[in-house]
Amino acid sequence: MNCVIIGIAGGTGSGKSTFTNRLKDAFCDNIAVLYHDNYYKRQDGVPFEERKKMNYDHPEAFETELLLNQLAALRNGESVECPIYDYSKHNRSDKFVKVEPKKVILVEGILVFADERLRDMFDIKIFVEADADERILRRVIRDVKDRGRDIEGVVEQYLTTVKPMHYLYVEPTKPLADVIINSGMNEVAFQLVKTNIEKILNQG
Numbered sequence: 001m002n003c004v005i006i007g008i009a010g011g012t013g014s015g016k017s018t019f020t021n022r023l024k025d026a027f028c029d030n031i032a033v034l035y036h037d038n039y040y041k042r043q044d045g046v047p048f049e050e051r052k053k054m055n056y057d058h059p060e061a062f063e064t065e066l067l068l069n070q071l072a073a074l075r076n077g078e079s080v081e082c083p084i085y086d087y088s089k090h091n092r093s094d095k096f097v098k099v100e101p102k103k104v105i106l107v108e109g110i111l112v113f114a115d116e117r118l119r120d121m122f123d124i125k126i127f128v129e130a131d132a133d134e135r136i137l138r139r140v141i142r143d144v145k146d147r148g149r150d151i152e153g154v155v156e157q158y159l160t161t162v163k164p165m166h167y168l169y170v171e172p173t174k175p176l177a178d179v180i181i182n183s184g185m186n187e188v189a190f191q192l193v194k195t196n197i198e199k200i201l202n203q204g
C-alpha cells in the first residue's frame, strides 16, 4: 500500500499526544495512529515495586521491533493488533486494539526518532517543542490525574531518569526533524499539517 508515515516526537509533556489526538479527531478513521508507549516491554515477571522504579525513558525500555513489524504490515495493507499500555500498572494490559491500514499513519512517542530503523520509515518527521519547566509542570498534573501517580513519585522519577534520558536521547533527535513546532496547541502548525494530510488523502 502506498502510504505516508508521519513521526511525531518531543519531550514528555511537550504536547505530542495533544497534537496527535487533534489530528486523529480531525480525520477519524481515515488515518491510523500508533503510540510508541503501547510498545513498552512486557514486565509480567517483575514485581510492581520493581516496575515502579524502572527507567522508562531509555530506548531499551521499548519493544520497538514489534512496532517496526506492525508498521511494515500496515504498509503492506494488513491490519494489526496493537498492544495497549497501562501506566497505572507499569505494564502492558491484556487488551489489544485492531488498527486497519490507512494512507496516512501517525507514530507518536518521545523516542521515535532515536531508533534509526524507525526514523527511516518516516516520510515526515515532526518534533513538538516546549520549555522544560512547562513540560514537567504539565506532566505532574497529568500523571497525578490520569496515570495513577503521586507528586513525590513524579518528581523523583523526573530527576532520576526522565530528565537525564531526555538530554541523552530525546533532545539530540530534534535536529533530525523536518519540522519543529511550538507546542501541541499551536493552531498554525496544526492547520499546516492538517492541510498536508488532506492533500495526501485526496490524492488518487
Ligand SMILES: Nc1ncnc2c1ncn2[C@@H]1O[C@H](COP(=O)(O)OP(=O)(O)O)[C@@H](O)[C@H]1O
Binding pocket: 010, 011, 012, 013, 014, 015, 016, 017, 018, 019, 138, 139, 142, 183, 184, 185
Ligand atoms: N500548550 C499547552 N498548554 C497547556 N497545557 C497543555 C498544552 N499542551 C498540552 N497540555 C497538557 O499537558 C499535558 C501533557 O500533554 P501531552 O499532549 O500528553 O504531552 P506528551 O504527549 O508530549 O507527553 C496534558 O494534560 C495536556 O492536556
Ligand SMILES: Nc1ccn([C@@H]2O[C@H](COP(=O)(O)O)[C@@H](O)[C@H]2O)c(=O)n1
Binding pocket: 011, 012, 013, 016, 017, 037, 040, 056, 057, 087, 089, 090, 091, 109, 110, 162
Ligand atoms: N510505566 C511507565 C511508562 C512510561 N512512563 C513515562 O511516560 C513518558 C512517555 O509518555 P509521554 O506521554 O509523557 O510522552 C516517559 O517519559 C516515561 O517516563 C512512566 O512514567 N511509567
